[in-house]
């Protein structure tokens with residue numbers, strides 16, 4: 001039997017990954033890219049790349065602090081970009097947004113007045129009716145202040161997502177985001193006071209020193225708020241202490257994988273026993289919560305408008321964004337360059353998505369959902385069978401025990417073990433070209 005891939009290889013939240021994007025020498029005009037696209041159910045995503053601290057586990061595109069009125073300049077640029085994108089969408093066909101989200105970074109790093117401005121940009125420039133569509137906003141314990149939350153609630157937020165990571169102070173310190181539990185609880189109280197219908201809490205497992213017992217403390221503390229959604233994230237940066245003392249790095253990796261799998265199973269079972277259903281490896285939803293929000297399903301259709309220097313946009317044939325980096329200095333210079341940009345009418349960096357890549361993306365995104373992929377939907381969209389298109393891959397998944405043998409007819413669904421190995425399975429479906437581009441990407 002082929003050895004099973006390691007369970008934590010990469011979190012496939014978007015395919016192809018940004019490290020497979022490249023500069024587009026022809027700099028295509030947005031108006032041409034969007035000309036033939038359906039525009040009646042677009043998604044808007046605005047990216048705010050600022051945080052008050054840099055969490056030790058974070059590899060998102062964000063910087064610490066915003067000196068010299070940088071947030072003002074950033075919002076000025078966002079406004080210019082929004083105007084250019086809206087113009088490119090044209091009015092030949094109706095333009096309508098079905099969902100909106102502000103992410104980061106930490107959108108609530110912005111002041112209340114700046115959040116008002118961000119909502120104005122979404123509404124007045126882009127034409128999003130924020131009070132009529134689901135609007136999801138990310139926040140953090142320190143920035144979830146009453147005045148900011150009041151703006152978001154008043155402007156139509158339907159979901160507030162807070163990164164708590166751990167309610168255990170020693171673990172928060174170990175994950176390099178020191179915070180007091182009392183402050184976290186107070187922030188959660190302020191979020192609940194807004195009456196925004198969906199609260200999501202993010203937690204992390206795999207932190208140095210975390211045990212089943214301490215993991216349960218965090219799970220129970222989160223459950224006490226009866227959040228409509230909970231995300232359980234595996235930590236991706238191997239702790240240097242503890243496991244770092246093992247002489248053999250491969251043995252340390254194996255041990256850490258096992259530890260994370262144990263904590264994952266513990267967390268999953270605990271939530272399932274407390275009235276939650278599993279939506280994907282990371283996501284759990286309270287079974288008696290209202291109807292699903294915008295983040296509850298993998299968006300299979302294209303039509304994503306990203307605003308801000310870390311946001312992606314998707315047409316059916318091209319995914320594009322701005323330059324990408326993980327190194328702090330590079331991130332700062334990309335943000336500075338974004339704030340100085342006057343011409344937002346062209347796509348600068350991206351990757352074409354052809355028929356093969358679109359099939360991979362569809363399979364990836366639906367297979368990683370606990371409910372599985374309706375085979376007929378795939379066949380109808382692509383005119384071919386997933387078993388013909390991905391025969392060897394699916395045979396391998398079956399061999400690993402990752403496919404549910406008891407799935408209803410017509411549904412391709414992961415087994416509980418398959419779901420547990422989502423981050424090992426996802427990369428198995430990357431195309432050779434995307435793999436090569438990702439491998440050739442020089443981490444900056």
Ligand code: SF4
Nearest residue numbers: 051054055058060105
């Ligand atoms: S608050 Fe979120 S985006 Fe900012 S550094 Fe921490 S994990 Fe990353």
